[in-house]
C-alpha cells in the first residue's frame with residue numbers, strides 16, 4: 001500500500017466506484033489477476049512500431065499508365081532538381097520575399113537536361129510535356145513555377161507566336177538559355193478582368209517610332225527582366241498591340257510591390273510608362289487585336305491548371321507525411337477516423353485534378369475549344385486545389401501556419417493562383433458563354 005498515491009485515489013474515486021472495483025478484484029482467481037496485470041502492462045496498440053506506407057498520389061496510376069517512358073523521365077529530372085536543390089531553400093526566399101537568383105542558371109541546366117538542347121522550342125510545341133514541367137515545379141515551389149510561367153510561358157511564347165523573324169533571332173535563344181529574362185505586362189492598376197476592352201495604356205505612332213504612355217501592375221519578373229512585353233491600345237485604330245520594351249529604356253519605371261501574402265519570391269511590380277519610345281521593329285507584328293492575346297491566354301490558363309495539380313499533390317504529400325509522424329493521444333494522428341476522412345478528401349481532389357489536366361491534354365489539338373476547356377480546367381482544378389490547401393493547413397494544426405512543413409507556403413500561394421490568369425468568375429463566364437451561347441460579362 002506504500003505506493004498508493006492518495007491524490008490519485010481521490011481522482012479515481014471521482015470517476016468510478018473504487019470500493020466496488022476493489023470488491024470485484026477480490027473475487028478474481030490468481031490466474032485471472034495475472035492475466036489482467038499482463039494485459040495492462042502491454043504497450044498500447046498505437047505505440048507499437050509503425051511504418052507509414054510511401055505516399056501514393058498517383059492513386060489511379062494515371063501518370064504510370066498514360067505517360068511514355070520519355071515523359072516519365074522528364075518528370076523525374078524536374079522532380080529531382082526541385083526536391084534536391086529548390087526545396088531546401090524555398091521557404092527562406094519566400095519569407096524574405098526575394099527571387100532566388102542562385103537557382104536561375106541551375107534551373108536552365110535542369111530544363112536542358114529534361115527537354116533537350118532546344119528546351120524552349122519543345123516547351124512551345126509539346127503541351128503535355130510542358131504541362132508536366134508546369135506541374136513538377138510548383139509541386140515544390142509555386143513561386144519558381146510563376147517565374148518560369150512568366151519568363152517562358154508568357155514572354156518567350158509571345159515572341160514565338162507573334163514576333164518577327166528578327167525579334168525571334170534576337171530574343172528567343174537568350175531567353176531560352178536564361179541569359180536574358182522576360183516579363184509580360186497586360187494588367188493595369190485600374191484594369192484586370194476587363195483588360196480586353198479597358199486598357200488605358202496607349203501607343204501612338206509617329207513615323208517609325210511608337211510612344212507608350214500608361215501604367216501596368218503585377219507583371220512578374222519585371223524588376224530584373226531584360227525585356228517586357230507591353231500591351232497597349234493603338235490610338236489610331238483602337239486595337240491592342242504588343243511591344244518589346246527593354247530594361248533601361250527612358251520613361252520606363254519599375255517598382256516592386258511590397259506586402260504580398262502569396263508567391264512572395266515572385267517579383268511583382270508597378271510599372272509607369274511615361275513617353276517611352278520604341279521603334280516599329282519592337283512591335284510584335286503577329287498581333288492585330290486583343291483576340292490574339294486571348295489565344296495566348298487560353299494556353300497560359302491551361303498551364304495554371306497543371307500548376308494547381310502540382311500544388312495539390314505537394315499539399316497532399318506534405319500533409320500525409322505530417323499526419324503519420326505527429327503523435328497525439330499516444331498515436332499518429334493519421335490513425336484517427338476524422339483525420340483519415342480529411343486525407344481521403346484531399347486525395348480525391350488530387351485524383352480529380354489529375355484526370356482533368358490529362359484529359360485536357362488529350363484535346364489540345366483542337367484550337368477552337370482550347371479557350372473554354374482551359375477555363376473550365378482553371379475553375380475546377382484551382383477550386384479543388386484551394387480546398388485541398390485548406391484541409392491540409394487545418395490538419396497541421398498550429399504548425400499549419402509555420403513555413404517549416406511547406407504546407408503554409410503552398411496554402412498562401414493558392415490565393416494568388418485563385419486570382420491570376422483570369423479570376424474564378426471570369427473563367428466561369430467564359431465557360432458559361434460557351435455552353436449557353438449567352439454572354440454574361442456585362
Ligand SMILES: Cc1cc2nc3c(=O)[nH]c(=O)nc-3n(C[C@H](O)[C@H](O)[C@H](O)COP(=O)(O)OP(=O)(O)OC[C@H]3O[C@@H](n4cnc5c(N)ncnc54)[C@H](O)[C@@H]3O)c2cc1C
Pocket residue numbers: 150184185186187191192193194217218219220262263266268416419420421422423424425426440441442
Ligand atoms: C501573383 C500574381 C502575378 C501576376 N502576374 C501577372 C503578370 O505577369 N502579368 C500581368 O499582366 N498580370 C499579372 N497578374 C494580374 C492578374 O492577371 C490579375 O490579378 C487578374 O486578371 C485579376 O485582375 P484584378 O486583380 O485587377 O481583379 P479585378 O478585375 O479588379 O476583379 C476583382 C473581383 O471582381 C470580380 N469581377 C470582375 N468583373 C466581374 C464580372 N463581370 N462578373 C463577376 N465578377 C467580376 C473578379 O472575378 C474578382 O473576384 C498577376 C497577379 C498576381 C496575383
